[in-house]
Amino acid sequence: MIRMTKAVNGQLLFWEVCQEFNKQVFVQKGTVGSTGEKEEMRVKLFQSAEKVMKDLADEKARQGYE
Numbered sequence: 001m002i003r004m005t006k007a008v009n010g011q012l013l014f015w016e017v018c019q020e021f022n023k024q025v026f027v028q029k030g031t032v033g034s035t036g037e038k039e040e041m042r043v044k045l046f047q048s049a050e051k052v053m054k055d056l057a058d059e060k061a062r063q064g065y066e
Helices: 049-062
Strands: 002-008 011-020 024-031 037-042
Touching: 002 049, 011 049, 024 049
Parallel strands: none
Antiparallel strands: 002 011, 011 024, 024 037
16 A cells, blocks of 8 residues: 655645555545545556556655655
């Protein structure tokens, strides 16, 4: 699991990604203190779920998440 946060206008936003069942990646995002939104992504046959998660986290880091 990778968890990241970012402060915006006095609110703390969260973003996290985790792997379940080998080829499913779940992304959850929202404001700290809320359940947020959850999105499921299927990993393609020859892709690594760990690499997909790292790539998603790298993109969030470019957007200011730590």
